Amino acid sequence: KRGKMAKSTQLIDNEVFRAYATYTGIVLLKMMLMSLITAYFRITKKAFVNPEDTASFGKGESAKKYLRTDPDVERVRRGHLNDLENIVPFVGIGLLYALSGPELSTALLHFRIFVGARILHTFAYLIPLPQPGRGLSWAVGYSVTFSMAYRVLKTVWLL
Amino acid sequence: KRGKMAKSTQLIDNEVFRAYATYTGIVLLKMMLMSLITAYFRITKKAFVNPEDTASFGKGESAKKYLRTDPDVERVRRGHLNDLENIVPFVGIGLLYALSGPELSTALLHFRIFVGARILHTFAYLIPLPQPGRGLSWAVGYSVTFSMAYRVLKTVWLL
Amino acid sequence: KRGKMAKSTQLIDNEVFRAYATYTGIVLLKMMLMSLITAYFRITKKAFVNPEDTASFGKGESAKKYLRTDPDVERVRRGHLNDLENIVPFVGIGLLYALSGPELSTALLHFRIFVGARILHTFAYLIPLPQPGRGLSWAVGYSVTFSMAYRVLKTVWLL
Numbered sequence: 123k124r125g126k127m128a129k130s131t132q133l134i135d136n137e138v139f140r141a142y143a144t145y146t147g148i149v150l151l152k153m154m155l156m157s158l159i160t161a162y163f164r165i166t167k168k169a170f171v172n173p174e175d176t177a178s179f180g181k182g183e184s185a186k187k188y189l190r191t192d193p194d195v196e197r198v199r200r201g202h203l204n205d206l207e208n209i210v211p212f213v214g215i216g217l218l219y220a221l222s223g224p225e226l227s228t229a230l231l232h233f234r235i236f237v238g239a240r241i242l243h244t245f246a247y248l249i250p251l252p253q254p255g256r257g258l259s260w261a262v263g264y265s266v267t268f269s270m271a272y273r274v275l276k277t278v279w280l281l
Numbered sequence: 282k283r284g285k286m287a288k289s290t291q292l293i294d295n296e297v298f299r300a301y302a303t304y305t306g307i308v309l310l311k312m313m314l315m316s317l318i319t320a321y322f323r324i325t326k327k328a329f330v331n332p333e334d335t336a337s338f339g340k341g342e343s344a345k346k347y348l349r350t351d352p353d354v355e356r357v358r359r360g361h362l363n364d365l366e367n368i369v370p371f372v373g374i375g376l377l378y379a380l381s382g383p384e385l386s387t388a389l390l391h392f393r394i395f396v397g398a399r400i401l402h403t404f405a406y407l408i409p410l411p412q413p414g415r416g417l418s419w420a421v422g423y424s425v426t427f428s429m430a431y432r433v434l435k436t437v438w439l440l
Numbered sequence: 441k442r443g444k445m446a447k448s449t450q451l452i453d454n455e456v457f458r459a460y461a462t463y464t465g466i467v468l469l470k471m472m473l474m475s476l477i478t479a480y481f482r483i484t485k486k487a488f489v490n491p492e493d494t495a496s497f498g499k500g501e502s503a504k505k506y507l508r509t510d511p512d513v514e515r516v517r518r519g520h521l522n523d524l525e526n527i528v529p530f531v532g533i534g535l536l537y538a539l540s541g542p543e544l545s546t547a548l549l550h551f552r553i554f555v556g557a558r559i560l561h562t563f564a565y566l567i568p569l570p571q572p573g574r575g576l577s578w579a580v581g582y583s584v585t586f587s588m589a590y591r592v593l594k595t596v597w598l599l
Binding site: 203214221222256271277278 | 451455457465475492
């Protein structure tokens with residue numbers, strides 16, 4: 123039993139892996155927050171997509187009018203999808219990067235910039251900030267993931 | 282060669298990791314099933330989105346009428362997207378959680394409740410069940426992922 | 441310090457894991473490419489979804505006409521979403537599969553076919569190729585992931 127515990131904590135004892143776990147945890151929680159913001163806008167704007175979600179507003183036509191799209195709800199949903207498109211590659215490539223043995227300082231630089239850029243991206247999308255605010259924050263996160271992928275492929279290449 | 286094999290099986294010998302792998306495999310297969318259900322409804326309801334998908338129904342106007350949205354197809358697609366939004370954080374945070382050395386019984390509790398909640402969520406979405414059935418099953422899965430993230434961040438925190 | 445480095449490079453020294461990392465890196469970069477293709481079509485087709493993205497085209501009505509959907513943009517976006525739906529399970533199940541100790545040749549076969557199929561799928565979607573080109577390439581990738589999931593569950597099963 124003890125032996126198994128020791129094995130299981132090896133990775134988690136590695137500082138780069140701990141940094142990866144911290145930033146991945148934070149950025150996935152940030153992505154999960156988008157669900158709550160969507161729910162908040164659906165309820166306050168009374169804009170739903172499933173008929174069963176409007177049943178508490180009454181039956182028939184009186185409830186049907188709440189089955190509609192709302193610009194604010196759609197905006198949050200686009201931000202959420204953009205998170206999926208960008209955070210999924212970060213989580214996957216970041217794990218391989220953390221296991222490829224980079225310097226802790228270099229790894230921290232990558233993780234911090236990525237997570238900072240994605241938090242900025244969310245603010246830029248939801249406020250919304252004028253362009254190129256959102257575009258730049260997207261590009262910064264994208265570039266960080268690309269940089270990690272380059273290091274991973276250079277280190278592990280086995281086709 | 283032997284040494285490498287031994288190394289590669291270390292993680293997989295850990296019971297918490299095996300539990301994680303089992304439940305992650307099941308819930309990702311469940312998510313993949315949504316693609317088949319979407320295809321099934323697209324074909325039985327004759328509701329397609331790409332012109333090339335309707336070519337077998339004839340040319341021109343006779344095929345064009347099958348380029349349409351269908352409520353049942355859209356419902357499955359929403360369930361699929363909701364899976365992506367919730368199962369991606371579970372897979373990422375769950376991996377870090379499994380590596381953070383939790384008790385097997387606690388880990389199993391988390392994994393079982395999450396996968397059970399997501400299976401219920403799919404039934405609640407597709408039947409559909411009256412609310413708050415879908416909402417509650419969503420919230421249970423969300424809370425489990427949040428609980429795992431809390432444990433991960435408490436254990437690994439390195440900013 | 442030296443000890444930590446040695447630990448962190450264990451997994452990355454495993455050949456199956458290196459193959460997994462290589463193919464996962466490639467297929468995630470391919471998925472990230474979809475963002476650039478979407479941006480390219482949005483700009484060349486002048487078809488945007490956020491009002492702040494059209495501000496450089498002028499104010500009011502003159503910019504509003506660029507807030508529209510374009511068939512080519514929507515096609516790339518569908519390809520991107522299909523990537524998310526299929527590459528996320530590959531990355532998650534593939535990691536567990538790589539850790540389950542398969543033969544290198546078997547693992548390479550799985551990874552190569554999956555990544556080849558997803559690259560074909562993208563071409564089939566964007567050109568577009570007549571069906572069943574896209575359908576078959578989708579099914580091949582799906583089957584590979586299913587085959588890996590079967591091996592994972594058979595190896596680790598702990599419910």
